[in-house]
Structure formats: C-alpha cells, structure tokens
Amino acid sequence: MEIYPPPLERLIEQFSRLPGIGQKSATRLALFILKSHKELSQSLAASLIEVKEKIELCSTCFSLTDEDPCAICRNENRINGIICVVEGPGDQLAIEESGVFKGKYHVLHGVLAPLDGVGPEDLKIAELVARLDKENIEEVILATNPTAQGETTASFLVKILSGKGVKITRIALGIPMGGDLKYMDSMTLQYCLKTRSPVVP
Amino acid sequence: MENYTSRSIIMRTKEVGETDLLVTFLCPDKGRIKGIAKGARNSRKRFANCFDAFCLVDLQFSLKRSGDLYLLNSGRLINAFPGIRLDFTSLSYASYMIELTEILFPWGMGDRKIFELLRESLDALSRGERAEAIAVLFEVRAMTLGGYGINLERCCNCGRIYKGEGKAVFKRDRGGVACLKCQEETAVTPGISPQVVKMIQWMQTIPFRSLMKLELADKHIQEIRPVLKLHREYHLPKGPKTVCYLT
Ligand SMILES: [Zn+2]
Ligand SMILES: [Zn+2]
Numbered sequence: 127m128e129i130y131p132p133p134l135e136r137l138i139e140q141f142s143r144l145p146g147i148g149q150k151s152a153t154r155l156a157l158f159i160l161k162s163h164k165e166l167s168q169s170l171a172a173s174l175i176e177v178k179e180k181i182e183l184c185s186t187c188f189s190l191t192d193e194d195p196c197a198i199c200r201n202e203n204r205i206n207g208i209i210c211v212v213e214g215p216g217d218q219l220a221i222e223e224s225g226v227f228k229g230k231y232h233v234l235h236g237v238l239a240p241l242d243g244v245g246p247e248d249l250k251i252a253e254l255v256a257r258l259d260k261e262n263i264e265e266v267i268l269a270t271n272p273t274a275q276g277e278t279t280a281s282f283l284v285k286i287l288s289g290k291g292v293k294i295t296r297i298a299l300g301i302p303m304g305g306d307l308k309y310m311d312s313m314t315l316q317y318c319l320k321t322r323s324p325v326v327p
Numbered sequence: 328m329e330n331y332t333s334r335s336i337i338m339r340t341k342e343v344g345e346t347d348l349l350v351t352f353l354c355p356d357k358g359r360i361k362g363i364a365k366g367a368r369n370s371r372k373r374f375a376n377c378f379d380a381f382c383l384v385d386l387q388f389s390l391k392r393s394g395d396l397y398l399l400n401s402g403r404l405i406n407a408f409p410g411i412r413l414d415f416t417s418l419s420y421a422s423y424m425i426e427l428t429e430i431l432f433p434w435g436m437g438d439r440k441i442f443e444l445l446r447e448s449l450d451a452l453s454r455g456e457r458a459e460a461i462a463v464l465f466e467v468r469a470m471t472l473g474g475y476g477i478n479l480e481r482c483c484n485c486g487r488i489y490k491g492e493g494k495a496v497f498k499r500d501r502g503g504v505a506c507l508k509c510q511e512e513t514a515v516t517p518g519i520s521p522q523v524v525k526m527i528q529w530m531q532t533i534p535f536r537s538l539m540k541l542e543l544a545d546k547h548i549q550e551i552r553p554v555l556k557l558h559r560e561y562h563l564p565k566g567p568k569t570v571c572y573l574t
Contacts, residue, residue: 241339241569245572281414309375311403313376
C-alpha cells in the first residue's frame with residue numbers, strides 16, 4: 127500500500143534500488159531531500175548526471191577516471207614496473223588509502239564466478255597480459271580477495287602470467303591486526319602457520 | 328522464534344545493506360534456504376569467515392515470525408574445500424554441481440541424500456580427484472535423486488530385460504534404454520556398451536563413499552557424457568548455465 131504521494135513514493139523506490147539501501151533508509155533519505163533546500167536536490171541531480179557523463183575507465187589500468195590516462199598512470203613519481211592487481215575500484219581505493227604502495231594498478235572489474243556468469247573473457251585479463259611487455263613489468267602483485275572466487279582468480283592469473291618473465295607475488299593472508307586467534311577459522315589458522323615467517327631479532 | 332543448528336553447504340552469497348550478507352545454503356533437513364547474516368561483513372567473531380561459496384559450515388539460525396527468510400546467528404567453518412580454489416576448472420565444476428542441485432531441488436525441499444552427495448563431491452574435487460569424473464558421478468546420482476534416474480533394467484519398447492548382451496540404446500524421450508532390435512544407434516539415440524550400462528547402474532545406487540571411488544576411464548567418460556547431455560537437456564531445458572565453463 128502506498129502511503130506517500132506518488133512522486134515521493136517514486137523517489138523512495140529509486141533510492142531503494144541502490145546497494146545497501148533498504149526501504150527504511152530510502153524513506154529517510156527521501157524525506158530528508160524533501161525537507162532540505164532545493165539547491166541540494168539540484169546539485170545532487172547534476173552530480174548524478176555528471177558522473178555518468180564524465181567518468182570513464184582508464185585505458186591502461188581500467189580504474190575510474192575523469193581523464194584518460196588516470197592520475198596514477200600519469201604520475202611520474204609512481205614506480206614503473208610493479209602492478210598491483212585488484213578486483214574493483216573499491217579495493218584500489220583501500221590500498222591507496224594505506225599509502226604504502228607506490229607502483230601502479232590494474233583493475234580486473236570482477237572475479238571469476240561461473241555461478242554469476244563471469245568467465246575469464248569478462249575480466250580485464252588479456253589487457254593485463256598486454257601491459258607486461260608494453261610497460262616492462264617486473265612484478266605483478268595479486269591482491270584479489272581471499273574468497274573462493276578471488277583465490278581462483280589469483281590461481282588463474284598465476285597460470286597465465288607464469289613463464290612470461292615477471293615476478294608474481296600474492297598479498298599475505300592471515301590474522302588481522304587486533305584479531306583474536308580464538309575467533310579465527312581453522313582454514314585461516316592453517317594458512318597462517320604454513321606461511322609463518324622468521325623473526326629477525 | 329524457533330532456533331536451528333545445522334551443518335550446511337554455502338551455495339551463494341550476496342552483499343546487502345552496508346554490512347549484511349544474504350546467504351543461500353543447503354541443509355540436510357530443510358533443503359535449500361535463504362538467510363540474512365546481519366553485520367557479517369564486519370563481524371569476524373560470530374561468523375569467522377564461514378560465508379564463502381562452497382564452504383561446509385555449522386550454522387545457527389532462526390526463522391523470523393513471517394516469511395521464509397532465516398536470521399543467521401552464528402557459524403563455524405568446518406571445511407572450506409581449499410582445493411576447489413586452486414584452478415578455474417575445479418571452481419567451474421563445483422559451480423556446476425551447485426547449479427544442478429538448485430535446478431533439481433526447489434527451495435525448502437529437504438533431502439539428506441543430495442546434501443551428502445554434494446558434500447562428498449565437493450570434498451573429492453578439493454582432494455584433487457579428476458573433475459570430469461566427479462562431475463559425471465555427481466550428475467548421474469543427482470539426476471536420480473531428483474527423480475530422473477535412467478531406466479536400464481529393460482527395453483523401454485519391447486520390455487525385454489537387458490542382460491548385458493550387446494549394446495543398449497539410450498532413448499531420451501523414454502528416460503531409458505531400448506534393445507538394438509527396437510532402436511538403432513544415432514546421434515540422438517547413442518549406444519551404450521554393456522560395461523557402461525553397468526557403471527551407470529552402480530552410479531545410480533551404490534553408497535556415496537563408494538561412488539566417489541568409482542574409477543572412470545576416459546573412454547567411459549566420453550561414452551557417458553553425450554548420454555547425460557541428452558538426458559539433462561530433455562528434462563532440464565533451461566540449464567544449468569555453468570555448463571559453458573566446463574572443459
Ligand atoms: Zn590508469
Ligand atoms: Zn526392445
């Protein structure tokens with residue numbers, strides 16, 4: 127049953143189509159928009175249109191950008207020859223925010239997921255291979271998530287990239303900072319023990 | 328609110344809200360059901376990494392007052408079948424088995440046997456057994472459990488009991504075999520050797536643990552696969568879609 131006037135119902139419906147927004151949050155957002163100044167709605171609408179018109183994928187690393195190549199690919203202070211491969215723009219952002227990685231990226235735009243109809247051709251894998259020679263790549267860091275699909279994607283990339291004369295590394299998996307061994311799953315613990323590293327005093 | 332605890336196989340997960348996860352899982356008693364794990368994406372304590380596809384887990388859940396969406400309260404990882412993640416082939420076969428289960432067993436249809444079959448098959452895949460063979464064993468048995476067993480006892484036309492003398496001919500519209508007197512071999516009515524007829528009979532009936540140990544030679548797999556394809560496409564015209572990733 128619709129309790130609000132149709133235009134408001136439509137806005138609620140539009141909001142609730144967004145990921146992470148349920149009916150309640152959608153209603154709260156819509157009522158907020160309704161209460162606030164008209165300028166907010168106008169700038170919001172303009173921004174929505176603007177991202178769709180101006181944001182594209184970098185033709186080198188496939189991250190989101192408003193200028194091709196993207197700021198990272200253009201940046202001369204970034205280290206050439208090291209590529210960090212991530213699933214999506216969100217993962218790239220997380221690594222960027224950590225501030226430790228100074229090389230360049232490659233965004234796959236997904237992971238191998240047969241159940242969702244995603245195979246190797248649906249990811250930016252061929253484009254990654256093409257970069258190896260073109261950019262004189264020495265190391266590829268595989269930073270896909272440690273999920274079944276992320277791990278399989280990493281294994282797949284290892285097969286594709288090995289024998290091409292690049293060093294292939296995988297980000298470390300294990301106990302998170304502030305974690306508690308008691309709450310770790312058995313698989314993570316097994317992996318942690320297997321990949322333990324010597325401590326230098 | 329009634330509470331349940333069940334060993335389960337995670338079939339699919341989907342991110343919802345900011346930290347929630349919608350999880351489709353298979354239980355021996357309740358069949359394939361859906362549950363919401365509140366805060367699963369940032370709570371390691373309650374759900375210690377147990378919501379990854381294909382994982383065998385112990386789940387605690389309860390049913391909300393209305394509807395058929397369960398509320399997942401906690402979980403513990405039993406086996407993540409790590410071998411499945413080692414290559415795209417294993418992942419594709421595991422996905423295929425999950426999808427075939429989804430097609431054959433509707434929501435909420437409990438069946439202890441399909442649960443055990445899926446668990447044993449994922450385990451065999453993870454141990455590095457040949458994926459093509461595991462998939463054949465799984466498919467023959469899953470189709471049987473789903474009500475599409477192949478009738479290999481007698482000729483579906485003249486009723487003569489098949490005694491293993493000479494080839495039998497598979498007839499998809501009858502879901503069984505005919506004798507060579509009643510039906511000749513063609514592309515859509517392929518012949519099956521007596522040895523393979525016997526094997527399919529075993530696959531349809533023997534205990535799961537023995538099933539996974541059944542050794543299929545390449546030539547047997549080559550002989551069975553076209554039969555399974557015809558049989559599957561006749562009864563399940565819409566899928567599974569993951570078949571396109573199988574080698
Ligand atoms: Zn770029
Ligand atoms: Zn006959």
